[in-house]
Amino acid sequence: MPIWKRLKKNLATQQANNTSGETIRQTVVKDEKIETDHPKAIQQIQQVFQEEADFVTRELVIFGKVPATIIYFSSLVDKKGISEEIIKPLLMNAHESSLEADLKEVIMRQTLYHADVQQATQLADVVNGLLRGNTVLLIDGIQEGILINTKMIEKRSIAQPETEQVIRGPRDGFIESLETNISLLRDRMPVPQFRVKTMQIGRITKSTVGLFYMDDIANPSLVEDVEKRLERIDIDRVLDSGYLEQFIQDNPRSPFPQVKNTERPDVAVGNLLEGRVVIMVDGSPFALIVPATFIMFYQSSEDYNERTNVMSIIRMTRLISIIFSLITPSTYVAVISYHPELIPTAFSVAITSGRAGVPFPAVVEVFLMEAAMEILREATVRMPKQVGGALSIVGVLVVGQAAVMAGFVSPITVVVIAITTIGSFATPAYSMATGFRMLRFFLIFMTGVLGLYGLILGLILVMNHLLSLRSFGVPYLSPMSPMNWGGMRDSFIRAPLRWLIDRPEELFVKNSKRINNPKEYPTTNPLGPEQHLGTKEENE
Amino acid sequence: MREPRQITASQTMMAIFNSMVGISILRLPRIASEHVNSGAILVTVIGLGLMMFGIGIMTLLGYRFPKTSLMQFSKQIIGKPLSFLFGLFILCFFIVLIGFITREFSFMLSSFLYPDTPIIVLVGTMLFLVAIATRNDITTIAYMHFFYFPLLCLPLLALIVLALPEVDVRHVKPFLGNGTTFSDFVQGGVTVAALPFVPIGIFLLTVLTPHTQNAKHAIRGSLLGGLIAGVVILLTVFVTIGVFGYMETKSPLWPLYVLTRMIQLPLELLERLDILFLGVWVLSTFTTILSGYLIVIYTGSQLFNLKSHRVLSYLALPFVLGAAMYPQNIFHLFELIEQIGKIGLILTMGYPLFLLLIALIRRKGNMSK
Numbered sequence: 001m002p003i004w005k006r007l008k009k010n011l012a013t014q015q016a017n018n019t020s021g022e023t024i025r026q027t028v029v030k031d032e033k034i035e036t037d038h039p040k041a042i043q044q045i046q047q048v049f050q051e052e053a054d055f056v057t058r059e060l061v062i063f064g065k066v067p068a069t070i071i072y073f074s075s076l077v078d079k080k081g082i083s084e085e086i087i088k089p090l091l092m093n094a095h096e097s098s099l100e101a102d103l104k105e106v107i108m109r110q111t112l113y114h115a116d117v118q119q120a121t122q123l124a125d126v127v128n129g130l131l132r133g134n135t136v137l138l139i140d141g142i143q144e145g146i147l148i149n150t151k152m153i154e155k156r157s158i159a160q161p162e163t164e165q166v167i168r169g170p171r172d173g174f175i176e177s178l179e180t181n182i183s184l185l186r187d188r189m190p191v192p193q194f195r196v197k198t199m200q201i202g203r204i205t206k207s208t209v210g211l212f213y214m215d216d217i218a219n220p221s222l223v224e225d226v227e228k229r230l231e232r233i234d235i236d237r238v239l240d241s242g243y244l245e246q247f248i249q250d251n252p253r254s255p256f257p258q259v260k261n262t263e264r265p266d267v268a269v270g271n272l273l274e275g276r277v278v279i280m281v282d283g284s285p286f287a288l289i290v291p292a293t294f295i296m297f298y299q300s301s302e303d304y305n306e307r308t309n310v311m312s313i314i315r316m317t318r319l320i321s322i323i324f325s326l327i328t329p330s331t332y333v334a335v336i337s338y339h340p341e342l343i344p345t346a347f348s349v350a351i352t353s354g355r356a357g358v359p360f361p362a363v364v365e366v367f368l369m370e371a372a373m374e375i376l377r378e379a380t381v382r383m384p385k386q387v388g389g390a391l392s393i394v395g396v397l398v399v400g401q402a403a404v405m406a407g408f409v410s411p412i413t414v415v416v417i418a419i420t421t422i423g424s425f426a427t428p429a430y431s432m433a434t435g436f437r438m439l440r441f442f443l444i445f446m447t448g449v450l451g452l453y454g455l456i457l458g459l460i461l462v463m464n465h466l467l468s469l470r471s472f473g474v475p476y477l478s479p480m481s482p483m484n485w486g487g488m489r490d491s492f493i494r495a496p497l498r499w500l501i502d503r504p505e506e507l508f509v510k511n512s513k514r515i516n517n518p519k520e521y522p523t524t525n526p527l528g529p530e531q532h533l534g535t536k537e538e539n540e
Numbered sequence: 541m542r543e544p545r546q547i548t549a550s551q552t553m554m555a556i557f558n559s560m561v562g563i564s565i566l567r568l569p570r571i572a573s574e575h576v577n578s579g580a581i582l583v584t585v586i587g588l589g590l591m592m593f594g595i596g597i598m599t600l601l602g603y604r605f606p607k608t609s610l611m612q613f614s615k616q617i618i619g620k621p622l623s624f625l626f627g628l629f630i631l632c633f634f635i636v637l638i639g640f641i642t643r644e645f646s647f648m649l650s651s652f653l654y655p656d657t658p659i660i661v662l663v664g665t666m667l668f669l670v671a672i673a674t675r676n677d678i679t680t681i682a683y684m685h686f687f688y689f690p691l692l693c694l695p696l697l698a699l700i701v702l703a704l705p706e707v708d709v710r711h712v713k714p715f716l717g718n719g720t721t722f723s724d725f726v727q728g729g730v731t732v733a734a735l736p737f738v739p740i741g742i743f744l745l746t747v748l749t750p751h752t753q754n755a756k757h758a759i760r761g762s763l764l765g766g767l768i769a770g771v772v773i774l775l776t777v778f779v780t781i782g783v784f785g786y787m788e789t790k791s792p793l794w795p796l797y798v799l800t801r802m803i804q805l806p807l808e809l810l811e812r813l814d815i816l817f818l819g820v821w822v823l824s825t826f827t828t829i830l831s832g833y834l835i836v837i838y839t840g841s842q843l844f845n846l847k848s849h850r851v852l853s854y855l856a857l858p859f860v861l862g863a864a865m866y867p868q869n870i871f872h873l874f875e876l877i878e879q880i881g882k883i884g885l886i887l888t889m890g891y892p893l894f895l896l897l898i899a900l901i902r903r904k905g906n907m908s909k
Contacts, residue, residue, distance in 0.1 A: 339653070342815045450657070450665065452815060453649060456822040457669055467683045468676045475545070481687040483550065 032123040038140035042069050045136070048127055062090040066103065068139040076133035078152035085113040086135060086148060104142050116149035155180065161263035161285070163430060166302040173263045178210055178282035184265040185212060189272070193217075199230060201281075202238040208282040209244065212268075217275045219508045225472055226277045226290060240284040248279075248290070250470050255438055257431035258471040260292035267301045275509035291472035291507070295479075295491045297432035298322055303494045312493035318426055319492060325423035326436045326462075329366045330443040330455050332416045336362040338451030355410040363448035365409050369417045370441065372399050377421070478506040547752045551682040552761025553768065554689035555748060555831065556595075560741040560769035561692055562828030563645045563821065566794040568735065568773065569780035575728035577786045579717030583725060584777045587732025588770040594733075594742045594889045595766040599759045601896055602749035604905035606758075610746035611842035617899050626891055627843045631836060633880065633887055634743070635856070638832040639863025640877050641736050642666055645825045647870050648794055653818065663864045667857060669826065670833045674853045678751050681834060688827055693772070695820045700775050702803045702813075707782030734881030737828060739888040741766065744831045747838045793870065797821075833860070 035041040042057065049055045054075040062068045068090070072082065089111045108117060118134075120126050126136055126145045133151025158180070161173030174181045182196055197211040209230060213223050229248040238244060241261065249258040262268055263285050268278045271289045279288040289296075298318045303311045336355070340348050358365060376395045383391060403409045420440065427433035439462060446458035469476035479487025484505045489495035498521045502512045547555075572580035572587070605613035614623035646662035654662065673684065717724070745762050752758040780795050783802065789795045800817040810816065837852035846852065867873035899905050 339815045341812055342810055344809075344811050348811075450661075451654065452818055453654065453662070453822060454665075456819045457665055460823065460826055461669060461672065463687065464673045464676075464684055467687055468680045475683065477683070477687065481683045482545065482548070483686065 033121055034123055034126060034138070034143065034145055036141075036143045038067060038069070038138065041138050041145075042071070044123060045071060045126065045130075048123075049130075058087075060087065060090060062107075062139070066140055068137060070135060070137055071130065072135040072150065073130060073133070076131075076153065077135055077150040081114070081150050081152070082135055086137065086150075089113055090137075103139065104144065104146075107137075107139070108146065112146075112148065114148050114150070118147045118149075119144040120147050121145075153177070158184070164262060164264050164267070164300070164428065166300065166305075168305045169302050170264070170266045172265060174265060174268075174280070174285040174287060176283050176285055178208055178280055181265070181280055181285075181287070182210060182212075185268060185272075185278075188265060188269045189214075194272070197227070199227075201230065201233050201235070201244070203234070203236045205237045205239065205283075207238040209238070210280045210282075212272060212278040212280070214272050214275070217273065217503065217509050217511055218277060219275060219510065222275075222291070222472060222507070223277055226279070230279070238281055238283075241279065241281045241286045241288050242284075244279060244281060245288055250472065254465065254469060255435040256294075256466065256469060256476070257297065257429070257435065258290075258292055258469065258476065260289040260296050260429065261286045261431065262289060263287070264301055270301065270304070271296075273514075274503050275507040291474040293471065293474060293478055293506070294466065294476050297429035298427060299490075299494075300428045304497065308494055308496045312495075315494055316492055318428065321423040321426035322432070322436055323423075325420050325427070325433070326440050327443065327455070327459070328416055328420045328423065329370060329440055330447040330458070332413070333363045333366050333444060333447045334452040334455050337448070351410070351412055354412050357407045358410050359407075362413075363444065365413050366416070367441075367444055367448075369399070369403075369409055369413055370420070370444065373417055373421050374437070474506045479504070482506075545679055547679060547682045547748055547757075549752075549757040549761035549764075551686045552745075552748050552752060552758055553765035555682055555685035555744060556741050556762055556765025557769045557772075558685045558688055558692055558824070558827035559744050559831035560591075560737045560766070560828075561696065561772065561824050562737050562740075563641055563648065563825045564735045564737045564828075565773050565776055565824075566648065566796040566821065567644075568732065569777050569784075569789050569795040570793070571731055571735065572728060572777055573781060573786040573789045575731065576717040576720045576724050578712060578714060578781070579720055579725065579728075580781050580786060580789070581712060581774065581778055582715055582717075583728035584732055584774055586725060586729030587735070587738075588774065590729060590733035590889070591738045591741065592763075592766050592770065594738065594892070595745065595762055597889065597892045597896055598742050598745045599749075599762050601892055601899070602745060602758050602762075603755045604896075604899060606755040607750050609750050609838070609842055610743075611839065613899075613905065614895055617895050617902065617904050624843065626887075627839060630743070630887055630891075631839050631843060633884055634739070634832055634836045634839070635859050636863045636880055637736050637739065637884065638829055638836060639860045639865075640867070640873060640880070641825070641832065642829055642860070643864040643867060643873055644870075644877070645821075645829075646864075647873065648797065648821075649818075651793075651870075652797065653815070660861075660865060664861065666826065666829065667833075667860055667864070670829045671853050671857050673826075673830055674834055674837060675850055678747065678834070678838075678849075681830065682748065682751075684830070685827060688823055692820060692824050692827065695817065696772055696776065699800060699803065699817065700772075700779050702805070703779045703783055703799055706802070707779060708785070709782065711782050711785040712778065730882070730885065731878065733889075734878065734885050736832075736877065736881065736884075739884045740828060740832045740835065741769070742888050742892075743835045747831075747834055836860070 032044075035044055046055075046057070052073070054073050056072055056074045058070045060068045060070065070082070070086065090107070104119075108119075118129075120129060121144050126147070129147040130136055133149065133153070134147040135150045137146040137148060139146070155177045156175055158172045158175055160171045172184065174184065186194065186196075193215040195213050195215045199209050199211070200206050201209050211223075211226065211230065226248070230244065233244065233247045235243065235247070245257075245259045245261070246252060251258065260271075262271075268287045268289065272278055276289050276291065279290070299315065300318075303315055335342050336351065340352075343351075355362075360368070376391070376399060380388065380391055400414055404411050404414060424433045424437045427436070443455060443458045443462075446454035448454075450457065466477055467475075467481060475482060478484060479491055486502050487504055487506065489499050498515060498518050501515045501518045503509045503514055505512075568584065569580065572583045576583050601610075601613070605616070608616075611623065611627050614626065617623075618626075642663050643659070645666065646659050649662050650657060650659060673681070676684075745758070748762075749755070749758045752761070776796055780799050781789055783799060784795060792798045797814065797817075800814040801812065803813055805813065833856070834849070837849040837856050840846070840852045840856065841849045867876055
């Protein structure tokens with residue numbers, strides 16, 4: 001048997017073992033009803049949880065007569081709420097007259113103060129409910145258990161997102177709680193067309209995944225596609241939305257992100273209103289936005305909040321910085337090693353004198369410096385804040401000045417590396433910046449081997465890859481190729497908002513109008529300069 | 541989300557442009573002035589006219605048989621065996637042609653910039669890049685052409701504008717050449733039309749037309765593409781001859797490349813522009829070879845009833861590489877290119893014309909005008 005087949009078989013048997021192991025555990029609980037007999041029912045549940053430290057059973061006698069038990073996990077619930085809203089009414093309200101009536105109805109409808117109350121007959125439902133923070137109320141003589149949602153998990157308060165900072169714009173960011181995040185979105189869009197679908201993904205973590213879209217805008221086939229891809233996922237855990245991203249993207253081998261992530265509710269809302277779908281996971285502050293196109297990764301939500309011409313220039317600056325971060329080192333290598341005749345003679349003399357004494361060819365020099373820079377960057381990310389200052393000193397001194405003085409690298413190489421690194425930091429989307437940073441090593445290699453010809457070949461290869469990428473069927477480089485003039489108004493530049501009449505064409509949205517009366521906004525002063533003074537009433 | 545995305549008129553236009561503007565236009569001024577000295581521009585016009593004629597025939601065929609490829613409708617018109625035979629000819633012709641273009645490009649690179657790099661490395665890397673690109677579907681390849689169009693068109697226009705101050709109008713006079721005969725012009729025109737970019741441009745239509753939105757788009761795009769490419773090519777010939785004069789144009793192998801060495805930016809930013817233009821030539825060669833390679837594998841897949849052209853992307857590589865490495869030296873290569881160019885003229889213009897006539901006689905295809 002060939003190796004790969006054997007490997008495949010091993011993998012398959014392993015998977016089979018895994019699933020069978022799990023089913024044993026599940027059959028204990030599955031299809032078993034709660035016993036009608038009160039002590040037996042309690043025993044049933046206690047058997048499942050044996051001796052868990054945070055497993056609590058509290059016995060009561062409700063209405064002065066009927067024995068009942070409250071069961072919960074103390075780590076997951078709001079104990080004050082249980083006392084105030086469940087135990088207190090059960091013990092206080094003695095509806096003597098209603099005792100003859102249906103006890104369950106009385107408790108459900110007249111006694112419990114809590115908002116979220118359900119019934120369950122299956123033991124499995126009760127167990128799941130307990131594990132999700134419900135409190136179970138078992139009453140003697142009633143077959144159903146009553147599940148009361150008393151979940152309370154510690155969560156941080158809404159804070160400013162750390163990854164996408166803006167100067168002008170809302171300061172709130174998503175947090176780990178899905179419910180809070182939904183509230184942030186709903187609050188911004190009080191319309192019934194805003195749809196929230198939830199599903200559970202992850203065999204063990206059972207993470208709640210929310211799927212958001214605008215019913216009257218988003219293309220139904222896109223929503224269907226996203227749902228299908230999410231439903232296909234079968235994994236034991238989903239700890240962050242990044243897990244989902246890797247399962248639903250079109251091309252997992254590409255260095256470019258095909259799903260945009262954001263921590264900002266305003267970005268999520270903006271994209272929902274363009275007809276995109278937003279995905280969130282309980283436990284992750286990052287929302288995924290699909291489909292994502294290349295231009296989305298160098299746009300910032302701030303672009304729309306400030307003046308159009310200024311932000312257009314800033315947007316182009318970002319694009320240039322992305323391109324710089326990709327090609328600067330390889331262009332430098334090409335010019336120095338292969339085509340020094342390209343640059344003016346005076347400058348080329350300066351470079352050569354700077355390089356005198358450097359032991360390596362330019363490509364090795366650049367490669368070493370780039371690697372050092374990557375190490376430095378990675379070190380600063382993982383490091384405790386207290387040592388940060390020390391590292392930056394080491395970085396500046398060792399990688400910069402000392403390396404030059406030691407004759408290890410030439411000063412101009414340091415300048416080139418600095419431009420590259422700063423360029424990659426100017427990219428708003430971290431995932432895109434990382435993709436480009438890694439690609440530049442490939443380009444340095446190509447240039448080292450074949451000079452400018454290699455660089456151009458490498459760039460063509462990267463461009464072809466970008467052109468062939470799709471995100472949920474949407475061409476990655478749209479609206480540039482395939483061309484769409486309406487979309488170009490919000491790509492390299494950010495045209496005035498009153499020009500952005502239509503939603504992105506490549507998404508085939510249901511309702512493409514963003515602005516209904518584009519002609520009614522003043523473009524320049526309609527009255528002419530001479531009537532600029534005075535109020536409107538005076539002029540009339 | 542799979543929405544229908546088809547090739548538009550502008551994409552067709554740019555694809556035709558990119559396929560035509562390639563390494564051959566570096567050589568074109570020399571070819572044109574060889575036969576008729578200062579009548580080079582007129583000869584180019586004749587050659588380009590022939591090319592437009594070929595494009596016209598192909599678009600008419602595409603209009604008559606919309607949504608079908610050349611292999612499919614030639615089967616309808618002249619029967620299976622004959623169409624298979626011609627298809628095989630076309631396949632072999634393009635394999636050799638693509639090989640030779642790649643070789644010519646590599647020669648240029650190695651003679652100007654990389655004298656020490658083995659030819660096979662330059663040839664192989666380019667062909668491999670093309671083969672990877674053809675792993676995509678045809679719509680994506682149209683996107684590529686669309687994206688690269690401004691990167692080719694604008695530098696060429698800039699080259700023309702930068703060279704204009706150097707142009708001496710006396711160099712291009714007399715338009716009819718000195719002591720030339722009518723047959724010189726015909727011969728020259730045919731030589732120009734036999735340059736590799738003509739068959740690639742024409743046959744690219746057979747690949748694109750079945751995937752365009754509708755026949756009208758294909759016609760508009762292809763005619764416009766041929767026209768724009770023709771005008772730009774004509775302008776480069778005019779500028780080259782205008783700067784050098786026909787005597788000097790004849791001596792270098794690639795006169796247009798020499799022109800890029802001559803021109804300078806008004807600002808002393810860069811010492812030499814030819815290396816910058818190297819990027820443009822690499823890109824233009826890439827787009828040309830991409831189109832040619834696509835024709836090869838598309839025709840091949842149709843010929844052998846394969847599911848998709850992608851199957852042949854890497855399989856065709858050794859054949860093209862073999863063709864590229866066959867010529868012994870540059871002069872042998874040019875000789876061979878001219879020879880197979882003449883054969884190509886029969887295949888790329890004669891064969892479609894023949895098909896069109898038979899289709900007219902046998903009343904095949906879409907008759908409504």
